[in-house]
Amino acid sequence: MSKSDRSAENSSLMRIGAAAAKAGVSRQTLQYYMMVGLIKPSSRSPAGQRLFDQAAVKRIKLIRRLNRSGYTLRGIRDIFLTGRL
Numbered sequence: 817m818s819k820s821d822r823s824a825e826n827s828s829l830m831r832i833g834a835a836a837a838k839a840g841v842s843r844q845t846l847q848y849y850m851m852v853g854l855i856k857p858s859s860r861s862p863a864g865q866r867l868f869d870q871a872a873v874k875r876i877k878l879i880r881r882l883n884r885s886g887y888t889l890r891g892i893r894d895i896f897l898t899g900r901l
Contacts, residue, residue, distance in 0.1 A: 835868035839876035854879055854893055
């Protein structure tokens with residue numbers, strides 16, 4: 817992978833605060849979603865920081881919409897695990 821490919825890939829990755837803001841949730845909410853197994857970081861920086869891509873942001877938004885529609889976080893996790901969504 818060339819240097820320009822790596823920089824383009826890294827520019828699309830966001831740290832937890834930026835990903836949370838882009839998804840419209842608090843940093844603590846995103847941390848909780850990670851703790852209960854709803855989302856995982858897309859990758860980690862060399863310093864160990866959690867990084868999220870655009871697909872992760874879309875998933876966070878989906879979790880939020882489903883939760884507001886009445887699904888519990890446990891129910892959402894079960895839906896993701898069974899692949900029904």
